[in-house]
Amino acid sequence: xxxxxxxxxxxxxxxxxxxxxxxxxxxxxxxxxxxxxxxxxxxxxxxxxxxxxxxxxxxxxxxxxxxxxxxxxxxxxxxxxxxxxxxxxxxxxxxxxxxxxxxxxxxxxxxxxxxxxxxxxxxxxxxxxxxxxxxxxxxxxxxxxxxxxxxxxxxxxxxxxxxxxxxxxxxxxxxxxxxxxxxxxxxxxxxxxxxxxxxxxxxxxxxxxxxxxxxxxxxxxxxxxxxxxxxxxxxxxxxxxxxxxxxxxxxxxxxxxxxxxxxxxxxxxxxxxxxxxxxxxxxxxxxxxxxxxxxxxxxxxxxxxxxxxxxxxxxxxxxxxxxxxxxxxxxxxxxxxxxxxxxxxxxxxxxxxxxxxxxxxxxxxxxxxxxxxxxxxxxxxxxxxxxxxxxxxxxxxxxxxxxxxxxxxxxxxxxxx
Ligand code: AMP
Ligand code: MG
Numbered sequence: 451x452x453x454x455x456x457x458x459x460x461x462x463x464x465x466x467x468x469x470x471x472x473x474x475x476x477x478x479x480x481x482x483x484x485x486x487x488x489x490x491x492x493x494x495x496x497x498x499x500x501x502x503x504x505x506x507x508x509x510x511x512x513x514x515x516x517x518x519x520x521x522x523x524x525x526x527x528x529x530x531x532x533x534x535x536x537x538x539x540x541x542x543x544x545x546x547x548x549x550x551x552x553x554x555x556x557x558x559x560x561x562x563x564x565x566x567x568x569x570x571x572x573x574x575x576x577x578x579x580x581x582x583x584x585x586x587x588x589x590x591x592x593x594x595x596x597x598x599x600x601x602x603x604x605x606x607x608x609x610x611x612x613x614x615x616x617x618x619x620x621x622x623x624x625x626x627x628x629x630x631x632x633x634x635x636x637x638x639x640x641x642x643x644x645x646x647x648x649x650x651x652x653x654x655x656x657x658x659x660x661x662x663x664x665x666x667x668x669x670x671x672x673x674x675x676x677x678x679x680x681x682x683x684x685x686x687x688x689x690x691x692x693x694x695x696x697x698x699x700x701x702x703x704x705x706x707x708x709x710x711x712x713x714x715x716x717x718x719x720x721x722x723x724x725x726x727x728x729x730x731x732x733x734x735x736x737x738x739x740x741x742x743x744x745x746x747x748x749x750x751x752x753x754x755x756x757x758x759x760x761x762x763x764x765x766x767x768x769x770x771x772x773x774x775x776x777x778x779x780x781x782x783x784x785x786x787x788x789x790x791x792x793x794x795x796x797x798x799x800x801x802x803x804x805x806x807x808x809x810x811x812x813x814x815x816x817x818x819x820x821x822x823x824x825x826x827x828x829x830x831x832x833x834x835x836x837x838x839x840x841x842x843x844x845x846x847x848x849x850x851x852x853x854x855x856x857x858x859x860x861x862x863x864x865x866x867x
Contacts, residue, residue: 457733460808463742464777464787467758470744471781474703474756478634484622487614489675489866490632491783496608498625501598506556507535510593513569513582514539514548514560517590526572529579533557547582562588601625611785613675613866633783638671639698639755640664641681643691643710643719644762649683662832663708663767667760670771671706673865674779686710691722699726699747699755703782706775709762711741719743719759727754735807735846738766738829742774756782763829769810769841772864780867790867792843792859799823801850808846812838813858821858835861 458466479493508514519527530546533539535553542548542559550556550563564584574580601607607621608614614622614630622630647661648654661683671678679702684694691710698705710719711731720743723729729745743759758775760767773789780787798820801811812834813821821842824834840860842850850856 456730457735460734460736460773463732463734464774464789467744467774467778468781468787470746471756471778474782475784476633476636476703476782479631480634481629482632484619484627484630487619487622487630487632488616489673490614490630490635491675491785492608492610492612492614492630493633494610494631495606496622496625496627496630497606498601498603500601500625501603502601502624503595503597503599505597506594508550508552508554508556508563508593509595510563510565511551512563512565512567512593513584514542514550514556514563515584515588516542516544516560517562517588519545519547520562520564520584520588523585523587524583526581526583528581529571531557532579547584549579549582556594561590561594563593564588565593611783613785615866635675635677636704636779636782637679637702638676638704638706638779639679639681639702640667640671640706641684641694641698642667642708643684643686645686645716647683662764663760663762666764666768666832667706667708667771670768670775670865674776676779686716686718688718688722688725691718692725695722695726695747695757699749702755704775704778705747705755705757706760706771707743707757708760708767711743711759711761723747723757723759727757729757729759734770736770736773737805737807737809738763738827739770739773739810740766740807742770761829764832765812765835766829768832768835772861773810776864776867790859790863792840792857792863794855795858796820797823797842797850797854797856798852799850800852801844804844804847804849806847809842809844810859811842811844813842814839815858821856 527547531539532549533554534551538555539557542557568586570583572581642661642664646658648658650660684690710717723745727747732742741761745757746754747757748754760770777787812824816822840858843857
């Protein structure tokens with residue numbers, strides 16, 4: 451029961467985790483419709499076969515002209531053509547204007563667009579397109595979006611390893627990519643240990659609590675693009691824990707558990723993992739967090755699934771997931787693994803009694819551009835994690851006084867990295 455436990459800095463722990471995860475790299479590639487690729491990780495660069503925009507076009511409704519033809523305000527030009535978006539006009543003859551609409555291709559010879567608010571359409575008795583009085587002197591190039599100003603032909607618009615955001619899907623589509631090569635989703639098994647746990651919807655027995663980690667962790671995995679095998683609640687016995695580990699290892703790359711990683715006699719993860727593979731119990735010098743387990747669970751055929759055992763306290767579980775599981779999943783997918791560096795911001799709070807461990811304080815941006823602290827930083831207070839929009843990454847032993855600059859890491863940057 452008194453197994454020696456390794457005390458590690460977070461950086462050391464992450465370096466070991468990344469090294470272990472690299473042995474579980476996912477390299478199967480799938481081709482998916484760009485429609486269905488949200489959150490997936492690119493397995494190959496997306497390169498553009500064209501310039502975007504493909505041709506000069508107007509960003510205004512108005513008239514395309516040769517600026518030399520409008521040396522003074524009030525010049526009148528016959529309207530020789532009409533160019534709606536999606537249509538290609540004729541070369542613009544000197545001394546004429548083209549009626550043109552946003553997105554319309556600027557005709558050869560025109561070098562400026564005058565917005566319609568600065569023009570007066572003059573009727574044509576003959577039923578033609580009439581003439582236009584241009585009431586402002588155009589600057590060459592105005593209101594023209596240049597060919598290739600967004601994307602140049604043959605450039606890489608999205609490198610492999612990119613997680614596809616909504617805007618990345620739009621960019622891929624803008625260069626004509628109807629399908630994308632992505633990595634297969636990481637397969638992750640999840641279970642919560644604890645005889646005290648019950649599911650929401652049930653009537654609580656005396657001594658019981660509702661299982662919140664199952665929901666938080668499952669949703670984090672889903673938000674991270676994983677396929678989740680949710681094994682539910684596993685009781686605090688060696689046999690149940692071993693059986694759950696075996697089932698979890700069979701078809702998954704990674705097993706994530708919560709609870710049972712201390713070394714109390716009700717903590718069965720370590721003996722179970724040692725029976726089914728191997729496991730090290732770590733103490734990471736962070737708060738919340740601290741206990742973390744890293745192991746490998748054997749499966750038939752001689753390969754193994756990676757095991758990360760998170761602490762049971764809900765905030766610890768959430769924060770350690772973001773720091774460790776998030777990093778391991780990136781390593782498995784060949785993505786950069788550094789934690790988001792965060793940004794310096796002003797603390798609008800005091801933190802006079804820092805811990806000796808590196809702390810991740812739940813804070814919120816205020817309207818003055820500073821940070822407020824959630825009053826109760828206890829690792830069981832999940833309301834703090836919902837109230838917060840970020841964590842202050844505070845060095846070990848560092849007291850904070852109102853007005854100090856601290857390092858702010860947005861939760862959003864951690865959740866979907
Ligand atoms: P453990 O790491 O198993 O000793 O659990 C530490 C604390 O977290 C205990 O108070 C547990 O009741 C609580 N806890 C463990 N698992 C969960 C869970 N899935 N949901 C909510 N609280 C939990
Ligand atoms: Mg427990």
